[in-house]
Amino acid sequence: MLDTQTNERRLTIARAMAEAIQQEMQADERVFVMGEDIGALGGVFGNTRGLVDEFGRERVRDTPISETAFISAAVGAAMDGMRPVVELMFVDFFGVCFDAIYNLMAKNTYFSGGNCAVPMVLMTSTGGGYSDAGQHSQCLYGTFAHLPGMKVVSPSNAYDAKGLMTAAMRDDSPVVYMFHKGLQGMGWLGTEEGAIVDTPETGYTVEIGKARVVREGKDVTLVGLAMGVHNALKAADKLAEEGVSAEVVDLVSLVPLDRETVLNSVAKTGRLIVVDEDYHSYGVSGEIIASVCEHDVSKLKAAPKRVTYPDVPIPYARHMEQFCLPNPDKIVAAYKAM
Amino acid sequence: MDPTKDQKLWMYENMVLSRRFEERIEKIYLEGKTPAFNMADGPIPGEMHLSNGQEPVAVGVCAHLTAEDAVTATHRPHHQAIAKGVDLKAMAAEIFGKATGLSGGRGGHMHLFDPSVNFACAGIIAQGCGPACGTALSRKLQGKPGVAVSFLGEGAANQGAFHEAMNLAALWKLPVIFVIEDNAWGISVAKSDATSVPRNDVRAAGYGIPGHYIEGNDPYAIFDVAGQAIARARAGEGPTLIEVETYRLAGHFMGDAEQYRPKGEKEALFARDPIPAMRARLIADGDATEKDLDRIEARAAETVDEAIQFARDSALAPETDALTAVFATQ
Numbered sequence: 001m002l003d004t005q006t007n008e009r010r011l012t013i014a015r016a017m018a019e020a021i022q023q024e025m026q027a028d029e030r031v032f033v034m035g036e037d038i039g040a041l042g043g044v045f046g047n048t049r050g051l052v053d054e055f056g057r058e059r060v061r062d063t064p065i066s067e068t069a070f071i072s073a074a075v076g077a078a079m080d081g082m083r084p085v086v087e088l089m090f091v092d093f094f095g096v097c098f099d100a101i102y103n104l105m106a107k108n109t110y111f112s113g114g115n116c117a118v119p120m121v122l123m124t125s126t127g128g129g130y131s132d133a134g135q136h137s138q139c140l141y142g143t144f145a146h147l148p149g150m151k152v153v154s155p156s157n158a159y160d161a162k163g164l165m166t167a168a169m170r171d172d173s174p175v176v177y178m179f180h181k182g183l184q185g186m187g188w189l190g191t192e193e194g195a196i197v198d199t200p201e202t203g204y205t206v207e208i209g210k211a212r213v214v215r216e217g218k219d220v221t222l223v224g225l226a227m228g229v230h231n232a233l234k235a236a237d238k239l240a241e242e243g244v245s246a247e248v249v250d251l252v253s254l255v256p257l258d259r260e261t262v263l264n265s266v267a268k269t270g271r272l273i274v275v276d277e278d279y280h281s282y283g284v285s286g287e288i289i290a291s292v293c294e295h296d297v298s299k300l301k302a303a304p305k306r307v308t309y310p311d312v313p314i315p316y317a318r319h320m321e322q323f324c325l326p327n328p329d330k331i332v333a334a335y336k337a338m
Numbered sequence: 339m340d341p342t343k344d345q346k347l348w349m350y351e352n353m354v355l356s357r358r359f360e361e362r363i364e365k366i367y368l369e370g371k372t373p374a375f376n377m378a379d380g381p382i383p384g385e386m387h388l389s390n391g392q393e394p395v396a397v398g399v400c401a402h403l404t405a406e407d408a409v410t411a412t413h414r415p416h417h418q419a420i421a422k423g424v425d426l427k428a429m430a431a432e433i434f435g436k437a438t439g440l441s442g443g444r445g446g447h448m449h450l451f452d453p454s455v456n457f458a459c460a461g462i463i464a465q466g467c468g469p470a471c472g473t474a475l476s477r478k479l480q481g482k483p484g485v486a487v488s489f490l491g492e493g494a495a496n497q498g499a500f501h502e503a504m505n506l507a508a509l510w511k512l513p514v515i516f517v518i519e520d521n522a523w524g525i526s527v528a529k530s531d532a533t534s535v536p537r538n539d540v541r542a543a544g545y546g547i548p549g550h551y552i553e554g555n556d557p558y559a560i561f562d563v564a565g566q567a568i569a570r571a572r573a574g575e576g577p578t579l580i581e582v583e584t585y586r587l588a589g590h591f592m593g594d595a596e597q598y599r600p601k602g603e604k605e606a607l608f609a610r611d612p613i614p615a616m617r618a619r620l621i622a623d624g625d626a627t628e629k630d631l632d633r634i635e636a637r638a639a640e641t642v643d644e645a646i647q648f649a650r651d652s653a654l655a656p657e658t659d660a661l662t663a664v665f666a667t668q
C-alpha cells in the first residue's frame with residue numbers, strides 16, 4: 001500500500017500487527033502463535049493474515065475452542081523458553097479463561113520471586129459500535145489494568161500497533177495487547193481513517209508505558225486510548241471551530257501508566273476530560289482523574305469530567321448502543337459543562 | 339421410537355418455518371450493506387449466524403418437549419427457538435432491535451429469552467450447559483416435572499464448561515440432554531483439527547452416561563434417539579449425550595467468505611438439503627400428499643410474513659431504555 005506520491009506506507013492496524021509478528025517470527029524461533037481461526041482464516045480480525053503460509057501450522061496453530069487450555073499452555077511454554085503470542089478472539093470471552101490470565105500469566109513471575117519469567121503476548125479485540133451486543137462489544141480495559149502483573153497496551157493507530165507488538169514480544173513480562181475492532185481497518189467493522197497511518201517496513205519498537213501528546217493545545221486536556229483518541233481528536237477539531245484549543249493525550253499503555261505525561265498536560269491546560277469506551281465506574285477514567293487530583297489538585301481550574309460508557313450491559317439495538325457510546329459531541333458538551 | 343404422522347408433519351412444518359424465516363432474515367440483513375458490507379448498517383446490524391441445514395436436530399429433539407421443558411441454545415439459535423415454540427413475532431422484532439422484541443432490543447439474535455417456553459440462548463461457547471443443569475436441578479429440588487436440553491456445536495464440545503456440566507449432570511443424575519450439532523466446522527476450523535476424537539459420543543463414557551452419534555442429519559433418527567434420552571431423563575435415570583451429524587449450509591456468519599471449505603463441499607451439502615429430502619420421504623411413505631405439504635409450506639410462509647411485517651412495523655424503544663432492566667424490578 002505504498003503511496004508513490006508521499007512515499008508513505010499506510011497500513012491498517014490489522015496488517016501492522018501481522019507484520020510485526022511476521023518479522024519477529026523470522027528473527028526469533030521461539031515466537032509462535034496460537035488461537036482460534038488464526039491460521040488459514042488469518043484471524044477473525046485480520047491480524048495474523050499470511051502467517052500460516054510462511055511459517056506453517058506448527059508455529060501458527062489453530063486451537064480448539066478451549067481458551068483455558070491454550071492460554072495456560074502458553075504460560076507453560078513461555079516459562080519453558082518459548083515466546084508465545086496467543087489470541088483471545090474477543091476480550092468478552094475472558095470469562096471462560098481468566099484464571100489462566102490473572103492467576104497464572106500475571107502472577108507466576110512474582111510467586112517465583114522473579115525466578116520465572118512469563119514472556120508472552122495475549123492479544124484480544126475490544127470495543128463495540130456495530131450492534132454485536134453485550135457479550136461481544138466490551139472493552140474491559142479497567143478489568144485487565146486493575147490486576148497486577150501484566151502490562152496492558154492498546155494502540156490507536158497502525159504505527160503504534162506495529163511497534164507495540166514488537167515491544168510486547170520482546171518484553172520478558174506478559175503483555176495484554178488490546179486492539180479495538182473499529183480501528184482494525186477491516187471494512188466490515190467500519191473504517192477509522194485516522195488509524196491507517198504511515199508504518200515503516202523495517203522493525204522498530206514503541207515503548208510500553210509511554211503516553212503521547214498527539215495534538216497540542218492549551219485550554220483543556222483530552223485523555224483517551226484506542227477509539228477514545230479518535231473521538232478526542234474529532235472533538236478537538238470541533239472545539240477549535242469555537243476557538244477552544246484542546247490538547248489530546250493518547251495513553252498508548254495502561255500498565256505501566258504514564259501519569260507524568262497526563263500531569264504535565266493538565267498542568268498546562270488546567271482542565272481534564274477523560275474519554276473511555278469502557279464502563280464508567282471503577283475504570284481507567286477514574287484512575288486518570290484520581291492520579292491528577294492526588295498529585296496536585298490546585299492545577300485544576302474546573303472539576304474533571306469523563307465521557308464513558310454507562311454502567312449497563314451493552315445493548316444490541318443500534319440506537320440504544322449509540323446513545324451509550326462516547327462520541328465527539330459528548331466530549332464537546334462535557335467541555336462546555338465545565 | 340418412531341414419530342407418528344402428526345409428529346412428522348409437525349417436524350416438517352417447523353423445519354420449513356425456520357428455513358423461510360432465515361431466508362427472509364438473510365435478505366433483509368443485506369439491506370443497507372451493499373455495496374460496502376459494514377456489519378453496523380441496515381435494519382438488522384451485528385453478527386448473523388444462520389442455522390439453515392441444521393433444522394432436523396432442532397425439530398427431532400423439540401418434538402418431545404413441551405413448554406415446561408427448558409432449552410438452552412447457542413449463538414446459532416433460530417431453528418432451536420422456533421422448534422421450542424418461541425413467539426416468532428417477538429423473536430423477529432428482537433432481531434430488528436424493536437421495542438416489541440423479546441427483550442425490547444437489548445439482546446438481539448444471540449440473546450433470545452422467552453421464559454414462557456423456557457428458552458434462552460447465549461453468545462459464549464458452551465454457555466448453556468451449566469444453566470441446563472441448573473434448571474434440571476431446580477425441577478428436582480422443587481419436585482416439578484420437566485427436562486432441560488442443552489444444544490451446543492461440535493466446537494463447543496472442547497470447552498471446559500461442557501465437560502464440567504456433563505460430570506455434574508451425571509453425578510447428580512439430572513434430567514439433562516446434551517445435544518451436539520456437529521456441522522463439521524467451528525468458524526474456519528474443521529472438527530478434525532480441533533477435536534481429539536472423531537465423534538463426541540465416546541466422551542460420554544468418561545462420565546458414565548449413555549452417548550449416541552446420529553449420522554445423516556436424519557430427522558426421524560434424531561427423533562428416535564432423542565425420544566429415548568428424554569424419556570430416560572423424565573424417568574429419573576439421568577443425562578444423555580447425543581451428537582448429530584448435520585450441515586451448515588451457510589457461512590459461519592453472514593459475510594463469511596468460506597474460503598476454508600474444500601472445493602465442492604457446499605454443492606454437496608445443498609444436494610443433501612434435509613428439507614426437500616423430508617418432503618420426498620413424506621410423500622413416498624404415504625404420510626402426506628403434495629397438496630398437504632404445499633398447504634403446510636404456504637402456512638409457514640404466511641406466519642413468517644406476519645412476523646417480519648410485525649417486526650418492521652414495530653417502533654424502536656426509546657434510546658434511554660438502554661439504561662433500564664439492569665436490575666430486577668421488585
Ligand SMILES: Cc1ncc(C[n+]2csc(CCOP(=O)(O)OP(=O)(O)O)c2C)c(N)n1
Pocket residue numbers: 036065067089093096412413414461462463490491492493494495521523524525586590
Ligand atoms: C468462549 C468462546 N470462545 C470463542 C467464541 C467465538 N466463536 C463463536 S462461534 C465459534 C465457533 C463455534 O463452533 P461450534 O460450537 O461448532 O458451533 P457452530 O458455530 O458451528 O454452530 C467461535 C469460536 C465464543 N463465542 N465463545
